[in-house]
Amino acid sequence: xxxxxxxxxxxxxxxxxxxxxxxxxxxxxxxxxxxxxxxxxxxxxxxxxxxxxxxxxxxxxxxxxxxxxxxxxxxxxxxxxxxxxxxxxxxxxxxxxxxxxxxxxxxxxxxxxxxxxxxxxxxxxxxxxxxxxxxxxxxxxxxxxxxxxxxxxxxxxxxxxxxxxxxxxxxxxxxxxxxxxxxxxxxxxxxxxxxxxxxxxxxxxxxxxx
Amino acid sequence: xxxxxxxxxxxxxxxxxxxxxxxxxxxxxxxxxxxxxxxxxxxxxxxxxxxxxxxxxxxxxxxxxxxxxxxxxxxxxxxxxxxxxxxxxxxxxxxxxxxxxxxxxxxxxxxxxxxxxxxxxxxxxxxxxxxxxxxxxxxxxxxxxxxxxxxxxxxxxxxxxxxxxxxxxxxxxxxxxxxxxxxxxxxxxxxxxxxxxxxxxxxxxxxxxxxxxxxxxxxxxxxxxxxxxxxxxxxxxxxxxxxxxxxxxxxxxxxxxxxxxxxxxxxxxxxxxxxxxxxxxxxxxx
Numbered sequence: 001x002x003x004x005x006x007x008x009x010x011x012x013x014x015x016x017x018x019x020x021x022x023x024x025x026x027x028x029x030x031x032x033x034x035x036x037x038x039x040x041x042x043x044x045x046x047x048x049x050x051x052x053x054x055x056x057x058x059x060x061x062x063x064x065x066x067x068x069x070x071x072x073x074x075x076x077x078x079x080x081x082x083x084x085x086x087x088x089x090x091x092x093x094x095x096x097x098x099x100x101x102x103x104x105x106x107x108x109x110x111x112x113x114x115x116x117x118x119x120x121x122x123x124x125x126x127x128x129x130x131x132x133x134x135x136x137x138x139x140x141x142x143x144x145x146x147x148x149x150x151x152x153x154x155x156x157x158x159x160x161x162x163x164x165x166x167x168x169x170x171x172x173x174x175x176x177x178x179x180x181x182x183x184x185x186x187x188x189x190x191x192x193x194x195x196x197x198x199x200x201x202x203x204x205x206x207x208x209x210x
Numbered sequence: 211x212x213x214x215x216x217x218x219x220x221x222x223x224x225x226x227x228x229x230x231x232x233x234x235x236x237x238x239x240x241x242x243x244x245x246x247x248x249x250x251x252x253x254x255x256x257x258x259x260x261x262x263x264x265x266x267x268x269x270x271x272x273x274x275x276x277x278x279x280x281x282x283x284x285x286x287x288x289x290x291x292x293x294x295x296x297x298x299x300x301x302x303x304x305x306x307x308x309x310x311x312x313x314x315x316x317x318x319x320x321x322x323x324x325x326x327x328x329x330x331x332x333x334x335x336x337x338x339x340x341x342x343x344x345x346x347x348x349x350x351x352x353x354x355x356x357x358x359x360x361x362x363x364x365x366x367x368x369x370x371x372x373x374x375x376x377x378x379x380x381x382x383x384x385x386x387x388x389x390x391x392x393x394x395x396x397x398x399x400x401x402x403x404x405x406x407x408x409x410x411x412x413x414x415x416x417x418x419x420x421x422x423x424x425x426x427x428x429x430x431x432x433x434x435x436x437x438x439x440x441x442x443x444x445x446x447x448x449x450x451x452x453x454x455x456x457x458x459x460x461x462x463x464x465x466x467x468x469x470x471x472x473x474x475x476x477x478x479x480x481x482x483x484x485x486x487x488x489x490x491x492x493x494x495x496x
Contacts, residue, residue: 045280046279049278053271053274057271063275064275067274067278071278075280075284079288144269144270147262147266147269165231166263166267167267187228187233192224194230194263195227197262201262209261
């Protein structure tokens, strides 16, 4: 029998809140970039582009659009370097990237005629691990496909909140600040989205057990 | 564990989702845990939350398709911040503020406009003068002197000035149909004072005056007109037109015009804040 507190604690254990050891380097690079050194800014890009792409890809599950959002985020960050007020550069860039991703989502919602590739990108599959049995590998691929499709079918407000909470480890308050809504709204979106997601995945429940 | 699908329909699934998210108080926690313990469906649901969250976090991420480093050209492009468009672009975050301003301006304009139509007499109708006087010159453009008298002296205490002021309000509100027919009676005295066209004096001297006047002030205000002095006997008691500006101090009849203009300005500014950042973005090719 699962215990609520135990599950919550487990989640917190999964998402450790460790201070970014590279924060000092980031802040120094920002300072140089503010003084006009593009190379310093590009070092920042190099340090964070993988993380930001992974973050945005969860929100905009299309590689090209996710890449566009990340590029736009870095351009926006460069344009607004002077607005950086200290703290974690990683979080600052993350917020900018999330906002860029949401802009793309809103634009797509305004133009529903555009095809939404969802997560049907068959051109890429996760690399197979050598020590994993082919059957398990196939199961993992199928689970990812089904889950990604269910996530993509969620309203993007709910999807964003769930991804930021479950995957990226933001807490309710941080998500509320990023999305510009109340903490209560964030909680509601997560809880309701979680129910919708589970109901959507009920036919494929076996994929997620054991 | 008892599986009770029949009663599961009555169970609060959202409570379990809140429990998973750590968003329950003590009493709710107890209720949720009791629900899980007593219902197999609820137990499965709660377990699925954990499995799905774990699987979500483990979703594979494809390799990034390109490098996101900025080129010199990128830096030069985004560095252009001096144009007017970029100023509006910088205000992009204020779109919501712009929308609020536009709404406030629109509401203000409608409110001020509504006041001019529905407001009763007294000081409220004083504030309504500008709007009715805006309309009046259209019908009687050749009577600037009287317009000014009626408008600028539309005060609270002046017997002579209240009547000409109230008349336009009444005619604007409900007398257009009766205006032309009642014009002849009302203009008898008015034409003695000024060479107003019949239509103009008819509008201003509408028979709707008595009904539009509030009790008390109406009788007083109608005095000059009723006793044959005419509504436009104002010039005999009012200051010269050239000095009318001074009479509007404190309770100036331009207050509503000013408010109208201010709200309109707020609305237009809000519209700019709302639309210009988008235009700037489009120009930038986003």
